[in-house]
Amino acid sequence: MCTVTIVPIDRANGGKTFRIAMNRDELRTRAIAQPPCVQQYDPHQAVMPIDPDSRGTWIGANDMGIAAMLLNEIGRAHV
Numbered sequence: 001m002c003t004v005t006i007v008p009i010d011r012a013n014g015g016k017t018f019r020i021a022m023n024r025d026e027l028r029t030r031a032i033a034q035p036p037c038v039q040q041y042d043p044h045q046a047v048m049p050i051d052p053d054s055r056g057t058w059i060g061a062n063d064m065g066i067a068a069m070l071l072n073e074i075g076r077a078h079v
Contacts, residue, residue, distance in 0.1 A: 002071045022059045022069055
């Protein structure tokens with residue numbers, strides 16, 4: 001199961017920032033991910049780790065401040 005943690009960071013001058021932490025599912029046969037790298041998608045850039053088998057990703061953020069994550073389980077939230 002994947003998990004996502006979002007931690008808001010209070011910055012001076014009213015800026016809205018946050019940190020995101022995420023784990024990838026624990027499938028033992030899954031190859032080790034390539035480290036996050038910057039990809040160019042004209043005219044923007046995004047940073048994301050890459051799965052070496054699928055060449056896809058499960059988390060990323062771009063230079064416009066948009067972050068996206070892919071979760072693989074649907075169910076009730078556990079608080």
